Amino acid sequence: MTNLSARNNILAKLKRQVAGTDYNNLPKESGFDYPKLSHQQQLEQFVAHLQNNHAQVIKTSRAQIAEVVGRELKSLNIDKLLYGKNSQYSEEIEALPTADMKCRVILQPFDFVVEGEAKQNLFDNTPAAITGSHSAIAATGTIVLWPTVDEPRTLSLVPPVHFVIVDANQLYADFTTLINEQQWHNKMPTNILLISGPSKTADIQQTLAYGAHGPKKLVVLLLDC
Amino acid sequence: MTQFKQNVKRDLNDPQLRDNFRGAMDYLMDKRQAAFTDEDEWTILREQCKRIKQRCLLKLPQLLEQLEENLQRNGIKVHWAQTTEQANEIIAGLIAKAGGKTVVKGKSMVSEEVALNDHLEQQGVECLETDMGEYIVQLAKEHPSHIIMPAIHQNKSQIGKLFAQHIDGFDYSTDVDTLIKAGRNVLRDKFCQADVGITGVNFAVAETGTLCLVENEGNGRMCSTVPDLHIAITGIEKVVETLNDVPPLLSLLTRSATGQAISTYFNMITRPRQPGEKDGPKAVHLVLLDNGRSQAFADEELRQTLQCIRCGACMNHCPVYTRIGGHAYGTVYPGPIGKIISPHLLGLQATKDLPTASSLCGACEEVCPVGIPIPKLLLRLRKESVQPRADVPQTVQGQGAGRKPIEAWVWTLWALVHKSPRLYRLSTKLLTRLSWLMPKKLGPWTVARTAPKLAAKTLHELIDEREKQGKNK
Known part of the structure; x- marks a missing residue:
């Protein structure tokens, strides 16, 4: 197997160079001490970054999720929403069709495996999706998703409009703080996703365009702020 | 003319291409500058990242x-x-x-x-x-x-x-x-x-x-x-x-x-x-x-090349890259990082021109987020490319590919002359006295400049004269 010999050759070459290195005397790595912000300031920072990156942020409450989403869907002329059954906010989302509104929304649970016809349908006939989120980062205006069985990876990727619910109590100052406070080291899931705006590109003459391959529109429902 | 020089000539003569690159580089430089407004933060963060990458390289096999x-x-x-x-x-x-x-x-x-x-x-x-x-x-x-x-x-x-x-x-x-x-x-x-x-x-x-x-x-x-x-x-x-x-x-x-x-x-x-x-x-x-990465790894100085996180800031700020564009280099990685990584991937035979395609202005090093001393590494690769092929250790594949016998001979002579005060004085005296023999056209130098004029007397002679005058006063 060339593979195994390639492995051993590469490692042997590298090991020869660093054999006997004293790893106890490496230079100290100190990071920059960022100014400590209050929760309110962090929230402002979070919202400002997201808006700067073309996301729409709506401050609301858990009780109003259905109403807000219904209103936004109506203004976007969308009558279909993909969501995760048994997910964190599924009860609130399921109140959507019966909410006191004039629009009619067809709720579609993500109860299929992404293959064959279901996959094609996901790509072609799913105008919008809604997910919860795991946490958020103030310093960069970032929403952290830990996709689950109920809210799979493609739910926040394939539909052109993504509604995401963020709990303001899950806001962390920065990425380092988040990793350490939640001890990510011992519990990495299949996939973690940091999202900081709608999909975009500046590949054509440095002109920003939104909706390159991921969602064109990111609507953030910020709860309890 | 080497392939690289032909490419450079071709692309320098393409005004549309030069416009596209100029516009793009100005845009990217502005963007980067706006993202680093706190000098202290930049300095500390950069040092931290440099050390992280250096530690990870020191531990690379593990x-x-x-x-x-x-x-x-x-x-x-x-x-x-x-x-x-x-x-x-x-x-x-x-x-x-x-x-x-x-x-x-x-x-x-x-x-x-x-x-x-x-x-x-x-x-x-x-x-x-x-x-x-x-x-x-x-x-x-x-x-x-x-x-x-x-x-x-x-x-x-x-x-x-x-x-x-x-x-x-x-x-x-x-x-x-x-x-x-x-x-x-x-x-x-x-x-x-x-x-x-x-x-x-x-x-x-x-x-x-x-x-x-x-x-x-x-x-x-x-x-x-x-x-x-x-x-x-x-x-x-x-x-x-x-x-x-x-x-x-x-x-x-x-x-x-x-x-x-x-x-x-x-x-x-x-x-x-x-x-x-x-x-x-x-x-x-x-x-x-x-x-070729393990080759760069084998030399402590060249190992710094591997700190790169591929941000592209070095090319965005490079006066050479901005003018000749990315294709002229003829390598997958263009610009300053390309010039220091390509010799390891492709050997110096194929890349011997690249380390010379730099004015050594240092902009690349200044903006590098992991502090790679690119100009220093370019000088090092220039040296490797003219090192006698037989020299040990063979640090970079294709070592000596850029060596020209005439150039080597000229520098041997130069060293000889500069080691002996007598030969030195003799040679400078000869040069000043025979300056009329100097041709008007000196290759690429005189394409856009006039040929330099040598002084009539050497610096040593002028100082000697001044000292004599001083004593007379």
């Missing part, structure tokens, strides 16, 4: 083993390739075994390095680039001219024409939203149908066995989520020790590259699809490529 162990435990298979051929064979083998016919690719410079598309197409596998810039470049049958913005050498009217020519039903337009929408529609179908997704890796975390991908478009997510098979390829230097190493490097990467506080997406992949999960690839593979 970290690679740890990465392999953790990835395998997570269900991600690891493959090792010493050469580009091996990497291509591994990937083609994986695709063949899965019966794959169509591949969607996220942006990966390492896949360019191994010329993966060409190899796969020879095997009858359709390989589609999905990063908008890469897609444009592939349609035009070109190669990327920038590591972050691959189609930077084309403007929107050129791209409009390209799309009108290649995309069914597309009418010429220079409206960027229209262009992107057209690209999106074509590629969306491909994401849905492809059997295989191939991507690069920005950071591979040894501690957890996690592959991290930085991107704005979402095509990297598509490639690593939708097809049943995901193959990632990366250089061995991309491994970091812990999750904690990631945030500072990520912050400097995106700010240095495009001035963004963070990219739109940061994708951390730790496992293939698990039982019960409804999407994600059923199998994930990582190909670790050496291709």
Whole structure:
């Protein structure tokens, strides 16, 4: 197997160079001490970054999720929403069709495996999706998703409009703080996703365009702020 | 004239190309500057990131083993390739075994390095680039001219024409939203149908066995989520020790590259699809490529080349790159980083001109987020390229490829003259007295300048005279 010999050759070459290195005397790595912000300031920072990156942020409450989403869907002329059954906010989302509104929304649970016809349908006939989120980062205006069985990876990727619910109590100052406070080291899931705006590109003459391959529109429902 | 010099001549004479690059570089420099407003933060963060990368390199073999162990435990298979051929064979083998016919690719410079598309197409596998810039470049049958913005050498009217020519039903337009929408529609179908997704890796975390991908478009997510098979390829230097190493490097990467506080997406992949999960690839593979990196690693000074996190800031700020553009270099990695990494990947025979294509102004080092002393490494490579071939150690493959007997002889003579005061005085005296013999045309020097005039007397003579006058007073 060339593979195994390639492995051993590469490692042997590298090991020869660093054999006997004293790893106890490496230079100290100190990071920059960022100014400590209050929760309110962090929230402002979070919202400002997201808006700067073309996301729409709506401050609301858990009780109003259905109403807000219904209103936004109506203004976007969308009558279909993909969501995760048994997910964190599924009860609130399921109140959507019966909410006191004039629009009619067809709720579609993500109860299929992404293959064959279901996959094609996901790509072609799913105008919008809604997910919860795991946490958020103030310093960069970032929403952290830990996709689950109920809210799979493609739910926040394939539909052109993504509604995401963020709990303001899950806001962390920065990425380092988040990793350490939640001890990510011992519990990495299949996939973690940091999202900081709608999909975009500046590949054509440095002109920003939104909706390159991921969602064109990111609507953030910020709860309890 | 060497190929490189011909390329330079060709591209310097292309006003459209020069305009496109000038515009793009000014834009990227402004973006980066706006992202670093606090000098203290920049200095401290940069030192921190430099040390992180240096530590990870010092521990490289252990970290690679740890990465392999953790990835395998997570269900991600690891493959090792010493050469580009091996990497291509591994990937083609994986695709063949899965019966794959169509591949969607996220942006990966390492896949360019191994010329993966060409190899796969020879095997009858359709390989589609999905990063908008890469897609444009592939349609035009070109190669990327920038590591972050691959189609930077084309403007929107050129791209409009390209799309009108290649995309069914597309009418010429220079409206960027229209262009992107057209690209999106074509590629969306491909994401849905492809059997295989191939991507690069920005950071591979040894501690957890996690592959991290930085991107704005979402095509990297598509490639690593939708097809049943995901193959990632990366250089061995991309491994970091812990999750904690990631945030500072990520912050400097995106700010240095495009001035963004963070990219739109940061994708951390730790496992293939698990039982019960409804999407994600059923199998994930990582190909670790050496291709000359272990050569750079073997020399403590040259090892710093491997600190690179591929942000592209060095090229954005390089006066040479801005003027000649990315294609003139003739290598996959252009600009300052290309000049110091390519000799390891391709040998100095093929790249001996590159280390000389620099004014050593130092802008690249100044903006490098991991403090790679690029000008110093260029000088070092210049030295290696003229080192006698037989000299030991043979640090860089192709050592001595740039050595010219005449030049070597001239410098031996120069050294001899400068070691002996007598010969020195004699030679300077001769030069001043015989200055009328100097030709009016001195090669490239006099293309845009007049020939220098030597003084009538040597400096020593002038000082002697002044001293005599002083004594007389």
